Amino acid sequence: MDEILTAMKNLGKAAFRTREYAALLGKKTYARLVLHRSKEKGEITPVRNGWWAFPDAMPEAIACEMSKPCYISFHSALALHGLTTQSPRTVQIAVLRNAKKYKIFGMEAKEYKVKQFNSFYRKDNILLATAEKAFADCLLIPRACPDIILIEALDKVDINKIKTMITRIAEKRLTRLMKYAKQNRIG
Numbered sequence: 001m002d003e004i005l006t007a008m009k010n011l012g013k014a015a016f017r018t019r020e021y022a023a024l025l026g027k028k029t030y031a032r033l034v035l036h037r038s039k040e041k042g043e044i045t046p047v048r049n050g051w052w053a054f055p056d057a058m059p060e061a062i063a064c065e066m067s068k069p070c071y072i073s074f075h076s077a078l079a080l081h082g083l084t085t086q087s088p089r090t091v092q093i094a095v096l097r098n099a100k101k102y103k104i105f106g107m108e109a110k111e112y113k114v115k116q117f118n119s120f121y122r123k124d125n126i127l128l129a130t131a132e133k134a135f136a137d138c139l140l141i142p143r144a145c146p147d148i149i150l151i152e153a154l155d156k157v158d159i160n161k162i163k164t165m166i167t168r169i170a171e172k173r174l175t176r177l178m179k180y181a182k183q184n185r186i187g
Contacts (some may be wrong), residue, residue, distance in 0.1 A: 077134035
């Protein structure tokens with residue numbers, strides 16, 4: 001692996017653009033050739049047009065690089081926090097701009113536009129929502145996470161913190177989920 005790729009990997013980058021590599025190398029046309037040769041050696045892999053990733057990188061880390069500025073939230077974050085036994089089918093990302101979808105190694109990455117871009121931290125080179133923020137994001141955007149996932153995570157999060165992050169409509173959904181969870185534990 002060449003010096004630039006080694007440095008990128010050591011810095012914790014999971015993915016990068018051809019133009020980033022070309023700027024560091026200083027030769028635009030030669031950069032494509034070097035990247036192609038590195039791909040042939042198995043040192044990097046193409047993700048989509050103009051994007052490259054290291055083969056051992058997690059899809060969540062690659063999505064964080066490709067969707068900047070963003071953080072992992074919703075069902076994906078709940079799973080990474082160990083609050084649910086259900087594995088997410090997609091990498092779910094919170095962004096401030098208009099949302100889009102794309103694939104990473106055959107796994108769909110789906111962005112959701114959020115209004116409050118806060119309460120996240122860096123973990124293993126991934127910007128990850130706190131457990132409460134991920135839960136709140138799920139309440140605010142209902143299509144992002146099924147109720148059954150939220151019910152499973154309900155007793156593992158701080159409800160009072162969540163209430164400070166959600167709207168009145170989302171609070172009604174939270175109340176309904178809490179009532180449903182209580183009924184099913186008693187019955």
